[in-house]
Amino acid sequence: MKLYKNAYLFKNDQFVKRDFLIDEGKFLKIGEVIEKNDNDEVIDLSGKYVYPGLMDAHTHVGIFQEKAGNFAGDDVNESTSSSTADCRAMDAINPFDPGVVEAKNNGVTTVCVLPGSGNVIGGEGVVFKTNVKNVYKERVKTPKRIIKLAFGWSPTIIPRMQKRKPLTRLAVSAILRENLEKAKNYIHKEEKDYDLSLENLSLLLKNEAIARIHVANLEDIETIVRIMKEYKIDYVLDHATALHTNTEFAKSLNVPVILGPLNVAGKAFQTWHLSFNSVKDLYDVGIDVSIMTDAPVIPLKLIRLQMFFIDRLKIKRSEILKMFTLNPAKVLGLQDRLGSVDEGKDADFILMDGDIFDYRSKVLKTYINGIHVGGEEI
Numbered sequence: 308m309k310l311y312k313n314a315y316l317f318k319n320d321q322f323v324k325r326d327f328l329i330d331e332g333k334f335l336k337i338g339e340v341i342e343k344n345d346n347d348e349v350i351d352l353s354g355k356y357v358y359p360g361l362m363d364a365h366t367h368v369g370i371f372q373e374k375a376g377n378f379a380g381d382d383v384n385e386s387t388s389s390s391t392a393d394c395r396a397m398d399a400i401n402p403f404d405p406g407v408v409e410a411k412n413n414g415v416t417t418v419c420v421l422p423g424s425g426n427v428i429g430g431e432g433v434v435f436k437t438n439v440k441n442v443y444k445e446r447v448k449t450p451k452r453i454i455k456l457a458f459g460w461s462p463t464i465i466p467r468m469q470k471r472k473p474l475t476r477l478a479v480s481a482i483l484r485e486n487l488e489k490a491k492n493y494i495h496k497e498e499k500d501y502d503l504s505l506e507n508l509s510l511l512l513k514n515e516a517i518a519r520i521h522v523a524n525l526e527d528i529e530t531i532v533r534i535m536k537e538y539k540i541d542y543v544l545d546h547a548t549a550l551h552t553n554t555e556f557a558k559s560l561n562v563p564v565i566l567g568p569l570n571v572a573g574k575a576f577q578t579w580h581l582s583f584n585s586v587k588d589l590y591d592v593g594i595d596v597s598i599m600t601d602a603p604v605i606p607l608k609l610i611r612l613q614m615f616f617i618d619r620l621k622i623k624r625s626e627i628l629k630m631f632t633l634n635p636a637k638v639l640g641l642q643d644r645l646g647s648v649d650e651g652k653d654a655d656f657i658l659m660d661g662d663i664f665d666y667r668s669k670v671l672k673t674y675i676n677g678i679h680v681g682g683e684e685i
Contacts, residue, residue, distance in 0.1 A: 308328055308329065308330045308335065308344070308346065308347050308348070309328070309329045309330075309347070309348045309349075309350060309677065310326065310327075310328050310329075310341060310343055310344075310347040310348065310349045310350070311326060311327050311328075311329070311350050311352050311357075312326050312341075312349060312350065312351050312352060312353075313326070313351055313352055313353040314326070314327065314352035314355055314356070314357040314658075315352075315354075315355065315356045315357065316337075316356075316357050316648060317356070317358060317624075317625065317628065317663070318625075319625060320623055320624055320625045322356070324339070325337055325338065325339060326338055326339070326340060326341040327341070327357075327648070328341055328347070329654045329677040331677075332653060332654055332676030332677045332678070333651060333652065333653060333654055333676075333677070334648060334649060334650050334651065334652055334653075334654050335650065336650060337648065337649070337650055352658065354660075355658050355659065355660065355671070356658070356659040356660070356661060356662065356663070356668070357648060357656050357657070357658055357659075358414075358628070358632075358648070358656065358657050358659065358663050359628075359632045359633070359645075359646060359647050359648050359655065359656055359657075360414065360415070360416025360417060360632070360645075360655035360656055360657055360673065360674075360675065361414045361415045361416065361610055361611075361631045361632060361657070362415070362416065362417045362418070362631065362632055362635035362636055362639075362645065362646060363410075363415060363417075363418050363419070363598075363599055363600055363602065363607060363610065363631075363635060364418075364419045364565055364597055364599060364635035364638045364639055365419060365421060365519070365545050365565050365567070365599035365600075365601060366418045366419065366420055366421070366599070366600060366601065366602040366607065367383045367420060367421065367422075367423060367601070367602060367603065368404065368406040368407055368410060368418055368420060368602045368603065368607060369400035369401050369402060369404045369406060369407050369420060369442075370382050370383050370396050370399045370400050370401075370420055370422070371383040371423070371603055372401055372404045372406065373404060373405050373406040373603045373606065374404070374405045374406075380401065380404070382399035383422060383423035383425075384422065384423040384424075384425035384426060384429070384465065385422070385426065385429075385430070386425055386426075386465045386469075388426065389426050389427045389428070389462060389466065389471075389472065389473055389482050390426065390427060390428040390482060390486050390504065391422070391426050391428060391429060391430050391504075392428045392430060392431075392454065392486070392503075392504040392505075392507045392508050393430065393503040393504040393507065394422060394429070394430030394431070395430055395431045395433065396420045396421055396422050396430065396431065396432050396433050397420075397431070397433040397442050397443060397446065400420055400433070400435075400442045402435070402439045402440060402441070402442055406602060406603055406606060406607060407437055407439075407607075408437075408681070409606060409607060409608040410437045410602070410606075410607035410608060410610075411437035411438060411673055411675075411680055411681035412608070412670070412673065412681040412682055412683060413607065413608040413609075413610065413611070413670055413673075413683075414610075414611075414657040414659075414670040414673055414682075415437055415607045415610055416436055416437055416655040416656075416657075416673060416674075416675050417434065417435070417436050417437070417447065417635075417636075417641075417645055417655065418434070418435065418437060418602075418607070419432055419433070419434045419453065419635075419638075419639060420432060420433055420434075420435070421453070421455045421519060422455045423457075424455075424457035424461040424462060424521040425457070425461065425462060425464060425465045426457060426462055426465075427456065427457060427458075427462045427473065427479050427482045427483050427486075428454070428455075428456055428482075428483065428486060428504075428508070429455035429456065429457060430454070430455055430507075431452060431453060431454055431455070431507060432453035432454075432455055432519060433446050433453070434446060434447040434448075434449055434453075434639055434641070435447055436655070436675050436676075437673075437675070437680075437681075438675045438678070438680040438681070447639075447641065447645075449639050449640050449641060450640040451510075451514075451515060451516050451517045451541070451640060452507075452510055452515065452516040452517075453516065453517060453519055453639075454507060454508070454510065454511055454516050454517070454518050454519065455518075455519050455520075455521070456483065456518050456519070456520045456521070456542075457479075457520070457521035457522075458476070458479055458480075458520060458521065458522045458527040458528075458530065458531055459476065459479070459521075459522055459523050459524055459527040460523075461521060462479055463475065463476075463478075463479065476526075476527065476530070480530055480534065483534060484534065486504075486508055487508060487511075487512065487534075487538050489505055489508075490505045490508035490509045490511070490512055491512055491538075493505040493506075493509060494509050494512060494513070511538070511540045511541075512538060512539070512540065514539070514540075514541060517541045517542060517543060517640075518535065518540050518541065518542040518543070519542070519543050519545055520542055520543065520544055520545060521545050521546055522544055522545065522546060522547060523546055523547070523548040523549060523580075524548070524549050525549045525550065525552060525553060525556075528544065528547065528549070528550060529556075531544070532560060542562060543562060543563045543564070543565060543638055544560075544562060544563070544564045544565070545565045545599070546565070546566070546567070546599075546601075547564050547565070547566060548579075548580050548581055548585075549579075549580040550564060550585070550589065551580070551582070551584070551585035551588035551589050552580055554588055554589065554591070554592045555592075557589055557592060557594060558592040558593060558594065563594075563595050563597065563634070563637065563638045564589060564594055564595070564596055564597070565596075565597045565598070565599050565635075565638060566585060566586060566589070566596055566597070566598055566599070567598050567599040567600060567601060567605075567613065568599060568600050568601045568604050568605045568613070569581065569582075569583050569585075569586070569598070569613050569616065569617075570583075570605065570612055570613055570616060571604060571605065583616050583617060583619070583620065584620065586598070586617050586620060586622070586630070587620040587621075587622060590622060590626065595634050595637060595638075596630050596634060597630055597631075597634040597635045597637075597638055598613050598614075598617070598630045598631055600613070610631065611663070611666075614627060614628075614631060614663070614664065615664065615666055617630070618664050624664055627664075628663070629646075632646045632647060633646035633647050634646075653675075653676055654674060654675075654676055654677035655674065655675050655676065656674050657670050657672070657673050657674070657682070658670070658671045658672040658673075658674070658682070659671060669683045670682050670683055671683060
């Protein structure tokens with residue numbers, strides 16, 4: 308066992324000095340003073356600050372490689388069809404991509420990687436920790452599988468170039484309904500030929516998967532709500548750029564929201580309402596907000612930039628920290644295992660030389676399952 312002594316932990320908006328004991332990759336015990344046993348290895352963290360590992364529930368890291376050059380590492384969109392439910396992000400991820408390595412060195416311990424938004428139905432996402440070497444063997448299994456959908460303008464971009472359906476929001480909704488109907492019929496067939504696309508869509512209808520839906524405009528969100536209710540599908544709103552413009556409607560949805568990336572140019576129609584203030588607007592009506600980088604749109608190594616800007620909104624810092632830790636864990640159904648420094652959870656944490664909200668503070672070391680895997684000291 309490893310016994311860490313005299314660390315500053317951030318609890319209830321204040322720093323408290325704590326010891327913690329790690330055994331088999333888990334936080335076994337956390338307390339004001341933990342006595343050393345004969346076989347314990349003791350590490351003194353005096354003057355150091357410990358935070359839970361950062362999490363991002365919406366990235367394309369490793370599938371849209373950051374330094375591969377040209378299109379050699381761009382596998383984010385399978386652009387041959389508007390419905391590619393049979394595709395899996397896991398099959399295209401390079402775990403050694405610099406984007407993954409830099410994430411690990413800057414305190415990001417867990418990511419969800421999704422196919423892009425060039426298709427109405429993009430395929431299956433995957434969750435893994437940033438020290439991964441084999442994504443299939445080491446992926447973090449979620450209670451429900453993850454199916455990526457996209458609404459609005461994005462799934463019409465590639466079809467416009469190829470002069471095929473969908474060219475409008477009308478067709479985006481029609482394509483999704485058509486494929487969900489096929490999946491519904493597929494479920495009830497006694498004899499059927501195996502169809503991977505319909506198998507994966509069937510998971511949504513059987514409540515064995517959750518829909519992660521790229522969306523920006525309010526009218527598209529309203530359409531999503533109608534379709535998800537019609538087919539009784541659990542879902543999360545990703546990006547949700549304009550949701551804060553109708554907070555009463557937002558509150559009525561009772562679904563998680565992943566906002567971001569927030570510090571990008573807001574000139575396109577879909578990002579017209581882009582604002583850091585949307586975080587506070589949705590938080591104030593009780594929505595569990597998570598923050599994404601959409602990496603590599605914003606590289607994961609810069610994830611804390613959004614934290615600094617949100618801090619200006621005067622939300623409690625403990626609540627802001629949850630947007631980068633516990634709330635993404637909840638979105639993924641992993642809150643009992645990840646997202647905070649608590650007994651029984653995975654020992655994924657970062658060691659810093661100061662307050663995480665101070666831009667001058669560095670991530671000295673990143674730990675995953677209690678093992679030192681990265682940080683600025685590497």
